[in-house]
Amino acid sequence: xxxxxxxxxxxxxxxxxxxxxxxxxxxxxxxxxxxxxxxxxxxxxxxxxxxxxxxxxxxxxxxxxxxxxxxxxxxxxxxxxxxxxxxxxxxxxxxxxxxxxxxxxxxxxxxxx
Amino acid sequence: xxxxxxxxxxxxxxxxxxxxxxxxxxxxxxxxxxxxxxxxxxxxxxxxxxxxxxxxxxxxxxxxxxxxxxxxxxxxxxxxxxxxxxxxxxxxxxxxxxxxxxxxxxxxxxxxxxxxxxxxxxxxxxxxxxxxxxxxxxxxxxxxxxxxxxxxxxxxxxxxxxxxxxxxxxxxxxxxxxxxxxxxxxxxxxxxxxxxxxxxxxxxxxxxxxxxxxxxxxxxxxxxxxxxxxxxxxxxxxxxxxxxxxxxxxxxxxxxxxx
Numbered sequence: 001x002x003x004x005x006x007x008x009x010x011x012x013x014x015x016x017x018x019x020x021x022x023x024x025x026x027x028x029x030x031x032x033x034x035x036x037x038x039x040x041x042x043x044x045x046x047x048x049x050x051x052x053x054x055x056x057x058x059x060x061x062x063x064x065x066x067x068x069x070x071x072x073x074x075x076x077x078x079x080x081x082x083x084x085x086x087x088x089x090x091x092x093x094x095x096x097x098x099x100x101x102x103x104x105x106x107x108x109x110x111x112x113x
Numbered sequence: 114x115x116x117x118x119x120x121x122x123x124x125x126x127x128x129x130x131x132x133x134x135x136x137x138x139x140x141x142x143x144x145x146x147x148x149x150x151x152x153x154x155x156x157x158x159x160x161x162x163x164x165x166x167x168x169x170x171x172x173x174x175x176x177x178x179x180x181x182x183x184x185x186x187x188x189x190x191x192x193x194x195x196x197x198x199x200x201x202x203x204x205x206x207x208x209x210x211x212x213x214x215x216x217x218x219x220x221x222x223x224x225x226x227x228x229x230x231x232x233x234x235x236x237x238x239x240x241x242x243x244x245x246x247x248x249x250x251x252x253x254x255x256x257x258x259x260x261x262x263x264x265x266x267x268x269x270x271x272x273x274x275x276x277x278x279x280x281x282x283x284x285x286x287x288x289x290x291x292x293x294x295x296x297x298x299x300x301x302x303x304x305x306x307x308x309x310x311x312x313x314x315x316x317x318x319x320x321x322x323x324x325x326x327x328x329x330x331x332x333x334x335x336x337x338x339x340x341x342x343x344x345x346x347x348x349x350x351x352x353x354x355x356x357x358x359x360x361x362x363x364x365x366x367x368x369x370x371x372x
Contacts, residue, residue: 002239002271006153013151024144028153035270035300083299084332093335105149112143 003040007048013105014054022111023057031102032066032079066100157275160243164250164278171255174360175263177279179301182267184287185311187215188344189353190264194222196354197260204253204261208241215264227252231266240271243278260357269294273301281360283307288315292326299333307338309353314343 066079070087342349
């Protein structure tokens, strides 16, 4: 359960970009290969921001599925529910994680000026 | 039209005044969307890079030792310190939520030990992050050490997310935890360069299927090295110590972030 401590890092980034304006929504991309539980993050955010200038803002999570590309044969695959990091085509294990490791703030919705 | 500008800290973003892609329902009406595109771990990772530079400057090999609670990190470490005494000069950064119980168990083996209590966070942090490790560095005689072992907080989830500047990530896994955990905690098992399978003295009493465990581990992390040990009987500890003694050579000290 590190979602609460991550809220501190999120708040720092948000505060810097908001430049004093009221924040309505924080859009966050979370890859499948991150062990961050979106519902927990959303809940922790409400706790963390209570009685701060970010109170009332909400987190909107975009889930990014894990996509892998085989460096040997180029085969692309989406990681299933059971994580197997091998190429289904050539059985190679040197795979590039194309997407799925994201954990970033993509944008903020700020109250109109 | 957007307003593109740069902040004093070097980050830049564009303010888009067109509302393309906006949710116009109720709450967000009148809102302006601001592009950010900033990784949330950036601050931790910058600090980890600084730690890594400090380690490199002192020629230190640094092992981030992770496991679930009760897998045997501290017992293994006690054996390790005893055997490495006289061969390698070892420092230990001991992460613990509240107590010094683990650190106390490691006293008397000639290693320099410093404790990072993570209890200052809300309910206690479940992991060590790069700033916590940095805060411990000043309490270790870095110039007099060859190897630092960071004993992370017992937890199979959170520590895997935080780069602390280590050279290598090792995890201890007890056979009592079952064969399926690599598939349930792929992030942790993928983060490990070395998996130390502990408590093998218990195998006669368990249904644990080592071949199945290794197959599951290989599915999520085909490159991990596996060592089988018993911190109770001492089996396999020599191999682990030999691995540490080979790995710590300056040429093996990597400067890049782990993949």
